[in-house]
Amino acid sequence: MWSFFHKLGSPRWFYDIGGKWLPWFALAAGILLVTGAVWGLLYAPADYLQGNSYRIIFVHVPAAFLAQSIFMMMAVSGAVGLIWKMKLADMFLKAVAPVGASFTFLALFTGAVWGKPTWGTWWVWDARLTSMLILLFLYFGVMALQAAIEDANVAAKACAVLALVGLVNIPIIKYSVDWWNTLHQPASLKLTEKPTMHPDMLIPLLIMIVGFYCFFAAISIMRTRNEILEREKRTAWVKALVQTGGRNA
Amino acid sequence: MTVIKKSGPDAGMIATLIAVLKRDLTIAYRRKQDLANPLVFFIIAVSLFPLGVSPDKSFLQEAGAGVVWVAALLATLLSLDGLFKSDFDDGSLEQYVLCPQPLFLVVLGKVIAHWLVTGLPLLLLSPVLGVMMFLSGEQIKVLFVTLLLGTPVLSLLGAIGAALTVGLRSGGVLISLLILPLYIPVLIFGTGTVNAAVSGVSTLGFLSILGAMLALALALSPIATAAALRISMSN
């Protein structure tokens, strides 16, 4: 009964609530990102070792954070969808996979750009970058599977299983890549592993991280709402919404 | 005669597992020509490296374990496409999914059969390829043990991908996309252990990690595969 209630209520409820939250998240993301970027890029002190090139961490670190946590969210919502047959979870999973992949790519790209002045090459088989690359492969797998299965329900469930298998594997992958890294290049400068960070660097970084999360919240609400409309287009409430020009929310 | 059974099936779980295993081995035996394909692929893929990179002894000695591992991994992957496909095409899979026994048992039986007809021959062939790659006796021994522990993991993990893609047209390539990232830890520890053996480090710890991976895969992957099969059946 409870699951039936949820099934009935969820997508529409989320569509309305999400519509209300969306502008606030977008606003918060805008303010935080501008503040964090200006502070981090213009006012934070230069690193004594790396000079100004370290400033890319203000993008790299939040992107890497999100890349990992989005995969976790995807797997958790996949589990929710599998166990409680909650449609909204399925839709969320489909909506955020490309977003997660984009953040992973961003983290990789900024890592590579950082590598150029730091190590003198665009790519280093550093443990973190390699783990991030494998994470990108995992995202690609989920997206490819989603695209290959035509039935939306089946696709969502299949992707949920894959995301869960991926989630179990991520710590194993991380551990083995770390071990592999020590085997091949014992001592190298690691990205983002600063024993102590000056507060003037840390605070804008934290602002950027929160800003990225708000940005992600806004994007994922938008995409999930789109997905809801697509999947529920047959229902009366979506039809009514279309007729009134989407203004009744 | 038409009494509704309250308890599950008559047949025991072990009997089911053995029946599946026996059936798949019989099928494999009747299609002997298919068995050779992954093996031939394995040998060709390994011989591409001396041809494509360098036949230099010191290079091959260093890269050999990795080359054999990558080739074994790809050969397993190629053979996985057929794990559930023919059963899906002729409807046998439907009957297995509707079997009153837990589906993971059927999966386990099929995966064991798959390993016996692809993983095991690859394993047995690996010392020959090790010699071709100028690996030392010690290296070959360690390589053999890592493959012994690692190739069942490849079959078990690959079954998840095969189950997820069983009804799809784009099956073959898609499996690789889904499964190769999951193979990375096995590959890393498989080759890493051989390399560690060269530098004289004790390999026991690394081998036990591979063993732990095998135990984990054995416990979790049949369940995930069974769930994936049921999902694919709904399509």
Added chain:
Amino acid sequence: MNDKPLIEAKSLFCERDDRVLFESLSFDIHAGEMVQIEGPNGSGKTTLLRILSGLSEAYEGEIYFNGEDIASARAEYFSNLLYLGHKPGVKAVLTPVENLVSYTACRVNRSGAEIEAALAKVGLNGYEDVPCHSLSAGQHRRVALARLYLSDAPLWILDEAFTAIDKAGVKTLEQLMAQRVAEGGTIILTTHHELSVGGGLRKITLGTGAIA
């Protein structure tokens, strides 16, 4: 026996490729009934049977077998069910006997003699040890049908069971089904044949929204 339905389907809903096959479809099937699902091509007959058999989970609504949700009491439901789909589920490289052994192995205990007797009943004596790929399409189908003689399941779900079967074969099958129902078994089927099993046949029509 009692008036509790064997199968109880409650407000089933299923859509395929943005097309609603059926919605708020509810029906009861009692023990001892023979029910034919009918409707035009594409009306979802096979889909409904796959859902009823527990193969497909792509539906909304609830299905109860003997009062229990089939999605949760899976093992119990499956041990009471025989399903024959469009695809016969017969492995071409195996012999008829091997096929039936691997089918019964995870279900009921059946001796070799019983399996050979079942094959004889579907007219396949002499073919026991021939690989199925050398059999004709009709004989292929008969291997699958031999399961009916080996089954003690109270519920049979048969999707186009008569495909590729000759007239005499159809007749035997009709007799078997009539006998089965008389013994209290339940059969849900689809077929394009006109069944001559007497008046005991109930029809559920898809595609029109009406249930007879």
